[in-house]
Amino acid sequence: MNYSDANIWFIIAAMGVGTFLIRFSFIGLVGNRDIPSWILRLLRYTPVAVLPGIAAPLVFFPEATGGQPDPARLLAATVTMAVGIKTKNVILSITSGAVTLYGMMYFLG
Amino acid sequence: MASTTTKSAFLRGLGHGTPFLIIILPFGLLFGVVGTEAGFNLAEVMGFSFLVIAGASQFAAVQLMTENVPTLIVILTALTVNLRMAMYSASIAPYLRDVSMWKRALMSYGLVDQTYALGVAEFENTPNLSTAERVAYFTGTGLPVFIAWYISTYLGAVFGARIPPEFALDFAVPISFLALVAPALKTIAHVAAALTSVVLALLLAFVPFGLGLIIAALIAMCVGAFIETKMEGHAA
Numbered sequence: 001m002n003y004s005d006a007n008i009w010f011i012i013a014a015m016g017v018g019t020f021l022i023r024f025s026f027i028g029l030v031g032n033r034d035i036p037s038w039i040l041r042l043l044r045y046t047p048v049a050v051l052p053g054i055a056a057p058l059v060f061f062p063e064a065t066g067g068q069p070d071p072a073r074l075l076a077a078t079v080t081m082a083v084g085i086k087t088k089n090v091i092l093s094i095t096s097g098a099v100t101l102y103g104m105m106y107f108l109g
Numbered sequence: 110m111a112s113t114t115t116k117s118a119f120l121r122g123l124g125h126g127t128p129f130l131i132i133i134l135p136f137g138l139l140f141g142v143v144g145t146e147a148g149f150n151l152a153e154v155m156g157f158s159f160l161v162i163a164g165a166s167q168f169a170a171v172q173l174m175t176e177n178v179p180t181l182i183v184i185l186t187a188l189t190v191n192l193r194m195a196m197y198s199a200s201i202a203p204y205l206r207d208v209s210m211w212k213r214a215l216m217s218y219g220l221v222d223q224t225y226a227l228g229v230a231e232f233e234n235t236p237n238l239s240t241a242e243r244v245a246y247f248t249g250t251g252l253p254v255f256i257a258w259y260i261s262t263y264l265g266a267v268f269g270a271r272i273p274p275e276f277a278l279d280f281a282v283p284i285s286f287l288a289l290v291a292p293a294l295k296t297i298a299h300v301a302a303a304l305t306s307v308v309l310a311l312l313l314a315f316v317p318f319g320l321g322l323i324i325a326a327l328i329a330m331c332v333g334a335f336i337e338t339k340m341e342g343h344a345a
Binding site: 012 | 147153160166169172175186188189193196197199201213274280283284288289290291292294298303304305307311314325326329334337
């Protein structure tokens with residue numbers, strides 16, 4: 001990581017202020033005016049549009065293996081997704097993924 | 110009289126918010142550990158959890174910063190992760206129109222996934238709640254969630270400082286993101302948005318400054334919204 005202390009705090013503060021303003025937007029600023037439905041529609045997809053995009057390169061080309069696809073991580077990701085879709089239980093899904101990863105790393109060396 | 114009902118609303122909120130500790134505590138610990146491992150000091154890790162209190166965006170920022178992505182892109186991406194909260198804000202706002210401005214500001218700070226979901230459900234199901242009761246209920250749901258978030262972040266940062274690389278913590282971020290996304294894949298539109306995000310993020314990895322991810326996310330949002338519109342057209 002290559003940021004100055006001031007830079008790190010700038011990022012934290014900007015994220016804090018920005019996130020607050022997003023939360024405060026309708027509660028405090030815009031009030032009860034109706035929001036166009038197409039905006040609400042777009043907003044509904046922000047988590048599924050951003051988080052998989054961050055995860056994908058880390059799953060397929062992990063830095064820990066020099067950017068080479070790694071069976072342990074691929075299987076762990078698959079198990080995490082499968083358990084998450086099946087049970088909708090976030091913690092159970094993370095635990096299954098972690099157990100798979102450690103199990104694979106143990107057996108494959 | 111009014112104060113008894115307010116107190117019972119607060120306690121009801123406390124009762125509804127407390128079970129979420131099962132989710133918050135491990136996530137906070139994980140953030141503390143991952144943040145510390147990435148090279149942030151205790152004050153910085155706590156700064157994230159106090160000032161931002163939005164787990165997924167905190168993990169996203171830490172991940173991008175370990176990749177030395179430019180400052181502006183880190184901020185933009187993290188805020189994009191939190192854009193869903195504008196939707197929360199819009200849907201809860203009508204119930205809070207008589208709350209004083211400074212209380213509305215405090216409640217906005219505390220508008221996280223759990224307090225939003227509980228708050229809107231309670232306000233919808235119990236339409237005759239007074240404004241004071243609504244504030245009290247919301248505060249009750251939030252207190253355990255926030256206190257657990259701060260404390261578990263702290264514990265993760267302090268005790269996770271010396272976890273050896275064999276534990277493959279590099280994979281904590283993708284695993285938790287996949288686990289967060291999986292339950293949300295409930296319609297074809299959500300699945301299509303997620304797949305678009307994955308494919309474009311990989312294809313656009315060459316785009317400098319981490320901009321590829323933002324482009325991928327914006328297109329994925331549009332794909333999700335577009336398919337939802339199409340599906341509604343068919344249903345109607």
